Amino acid sequence: VSTAAARAGPTESGAGHRSPDVAVSALYQQHAVGLIRLAVVLLGSRSAAEDVVQEAFFGLYRRWDRLASGDRALQYLRSSVLNGCRSVLRARTRDARRAARALPVEEQLPEQRVLLHEEHREVLAALRRLPARQREALVLRYFLDLPADQVAATMNVSEGTVKSTTSRALAALARRLGESS
Amino acid sequence: MTAVEDRLRTATRTAAATIADGSAPPLRLPDPASARRQPGRSGRAGRSVARRWLAPAGAAVAVAAVIATVSLTAGGPGPQPLAGVVGRLPPVATAAELAGLPRYYATIDARTDQSPWRVIAFWSTVTRKRVASVRLRGTISQLTGNSSGFYAMVDFGKIAKFYRIQFRLKPVPVAVSELPIRGVPAQRTDYLWVSPNGRELAYDLYGPPHQLKSGLTTNSPQTVVTVSTATGHEHVWRVPASASHGRGYDVSVLSWLSDNSTLAYALSYPPGGPRATLRLLKTTAPGHNLLAASKTLLHVSAHTAEEAGEDNVSTDGHTLIEPGPRGSIVSVQLPSGHTQVLYTPPGTRMKQGPAKGRVIANGCGPLLWLSDSGSSQISYCGLTGPMPTGRTTNYAVLIRGGHVYRMPWRLGHGPNAEDPPAAMETAFP
Numbered sequence: 001v002s003t004a005a006a007r008a009g010p011t012e013s014g015a016g017h018r019s020p021d022v023a024v025s026a027l028y029q030q031h032a033v034g035l036i037r038l039a040v041v042l043l044g045s046r047s048a049a050e051d052v053v054q055e056a057f058f059g060l061y062r063r064w065d066r067l068a069s070g071d072r073a074l075q076y077l078r079s080s081v082l083n084g085c086r087s088v089l090r091a092r093t094r095d096a097r098r099a100a101r102a103l104p105v106e107e108q109l110p111e112q113r114v115l116l117h118e119e120h121r122e123v124l125a126a127l128r129r130l131p132a133r134q135r136e137a138l139v140l141r142y143f144l145d146l147p148a149d150q151v152a153a154t155m156n157v158s159e160g161t162v163k164s165t166t167s168r169a170l171a172a173l174a175r176r177l178g179e180s181s
Numbered sequence: 182m183t184a185v186e187d188r189l190r191t192a193t194r195t196a197a198a199t200i201a202d203g204s205a206p207p208l209r210l211p212d213p214a215s216a217r218r219q220p221g222r223s224g225r226a227g228r229s230v231a232r233r234w235l236a237p238a239g240a241a242v243a244v245a246a247v248i249a250t251v252s253l254t255a256g257g258p259g260p261q262p263l264a265g266v267v268g269r270l271p272p273v274a275t276a277a278e279l280a281g282l283p284r285y286y287a288t289i290d291a292r293t294d295q296s297p298w299r300v301i302a303f304w305s306t307v308t309r310k311r312v313a314s315v316r317l318r319g320t321i322s323q324l325t326g327n328s329s330g331f332y333a334m335v336d337f338g339k340i341a342k343f344y345r346i347q348f349r350l351k352p353v354p355v356a357v358s359e360l361p362i363r364g365v366p367a368q369r370t371d372y373l374w375v376s377p378n379g380r381e382l383a384y385d386l387y388g389p390p391h392q393l394k395s396g397l398t399t400n401s402p403q404t405v406v407t408v409s410t411a412t413g414h415e416h417v418w419r420v421p422a423s424a425s426h427g428r429g430y431d432v433s434v435l436s437w438l439s440d441n442s443t444l445a446y447a448l449s450y451p452p453g454g455p456r457a458t459l460r461l462l463k464t465t466a467p468g469h470n471l472l473a474a475s476k477t478l479l480h481v482s483a484h485t486a487e488e489a490g491e492d493n494v495s496t497d498g499h500t501l502i503e504p505g506p507r508g509s510i511v512s513v514q515l516p517s518g519h520t521q522v523l524y525t526p527p528g529t530r531m532k533q534g535p536a537k538g539r540v541i542a543n544g545c546g547p548l549l550w551l552s553d554s555g556s557s558q559i560s561y562c563g564l565t566g567p568m569p570t571g572r573t574t575n576y577a578v579l580i581r582g583g584h585v586y587r588m589p590w591r592l593g594h595g596p597n598a599e600d601p602p603a604a605m606e607t608a609f610p
Contacts, residue, residue, distance in 0.1 A: 032205035
């Protein structure tokens with residue numbers, strides 16, 4: 001899967017050169033699928049992922065005038081998607097398991113059930129049981145292939161924190177998967 | 182690249198491949214005029230909007246509260262499950278309604294994501310005021326408590342240690358002491374429970390890794406540990422490899438019974454469900470065979486390990502409270518298995534955004550507190566807000582004697598209150 005759409009920077013620069021509608025719509029065309037994929041990896045649910053991405057673009061639209069540079073739009077969107085996924089997972093920890101039971105078709109992702117090998121499901125389940133920051137660091141680093149400085153900027157932490165968090169996360173993931181890192 | 186990195190990269194990309202190119206739904210943006218009117222959360226515009234809607238909203242809430250009160254009190258205890266919008270339920274108000282409830286509840290918070298410090302705050306059930314707080318360096322992975330105090334499992338790097346937190350009048354209001362318990366590997370425990378007399382802790386433990394018949398390797402929790410809070414003497418119980426026939430089990434520790442020597446736990450198989458058995462472990466029995474030292478209480482179908490882990494057994498062993506379908510709270514009489522739905526929160530129809538028209542079931546669970554007889558319980562309920570935010574508002578709901586009340590507590594506040602999972606799941610002293 002190409003993650004280039006979520007990884008590449010925007011082609012626009014200067015937030016105020018175009019109207020928010022046009023600029024945000026263009027960004028959506030360019031990056032929506034990549035960001036939905038990022039959210040799907042974190043959440044495991046397409047409908048929730050689409051909601052999170054929609055919300056991120058909605059937030060970008062509302063704050064467009066305050067965005068210092070269009071170059072930062074993608075970073076803003078990535079951070080916004082991470083925050084949105086974290087909120088969904090927090091809520092899901094308590095109550096969306098109930099929703100999943102009530103709405104099995106929506107939450108259990110039949111397409112993923114068919115397409116995902118048991119091996120991949122096991123890895124994703126282990127990934128989703130990691131603490132939020134570890135999970136996000138791994139996804140940004142190994143799914144989007146972002147360098148440490150961009151992971152740090154997206155997560156709003158230092159590069160050193162990214163490296164230590166990633167290292168701990170890999171070790172924890174290895175333990176959960178019964179492997180040695 | 183290590184094997185784990187390789188597996189992670191492959192799995193995430195395979196999951197992402199389920200989203201086809203060009204399959205994003207259309208972007209929905211508000212019209213510019215309404216977007217400009219969008220108030221800030223604490224801005225002046227927000228206050229004026231709030232003022233404008235205060236009177237009609239207040240009247241609506243009052244009417245709904247009266248209707249809810251009448252409808253809930255008229256029937257009394259009966260076979261019909263209680264239902265109602267959680268946010269509009271009547272709040273607990275009178276001393277009679279509060280009688281017999283735990284005195285305090287705890288929340289966990291962190292100043293920032295990056296902060297190594299975690300704050301455990303204790304709140305009065307009655308006054309709703311913060312009575313004490315303690316700051317711990319490390320990640321609080323588990324927190325439980327009863328009248329003997331609160332007990333925390335705190336991760337320090339790769340090792341988790343155990344602490345007891347008690348209220349005192351002198352010399353300091355809160356006393357924190359590390360228990361003489363051997364440290365355990367961090368992040369390998371899902372459940373921690375303290376016995377009614379505070380002398381024993383019980384927790385589950387992941388690993389060691391073993392291979393399933395399918396060829397996969399798993400380290401799902403198959404071990405239960407009971408350990409003395411006074412001496413640190415521990416007793417390890419395991420599912421023998423020969424008993425699982427290569428399928429593997431998940432073990433979820435649920436609760437202690439009042440005799441301080443019986444532990445209720447759920448056994449889910451294969452790992453991740455879909456079948457679970459509720460069992461009682463006699464912790465004074467000799468040996469280390471978890472299955473041989475315990476007896477089956479109830480077979481539960483369609484329960485994954487995580488779902489079974491949110492069940493709770495009253496200390497008298499007669500009632501099982503569990504999350505039911507459509508976010509409801511269900512009471513199961515033991516050992517007969519007779520089931521009664523106690524409370525069903527309504528669904529929310531999304532009004533905006535891509536989810537417009539979709540009904541989201543608001544959910545209740547997990548259980549925060551259960552009385553000894555199982556007749557009263559406090560559950561954690563979520564109410565999904567209107568789109569586009571879709572954020573969930575969290576409530577604690579008291580179900581007692583055929584009535585349901587909203588506990589007017591501060592839950593999940595703070596920027597990082599739920600990360601790690603906060604003390605909402607904590608028992609109360």
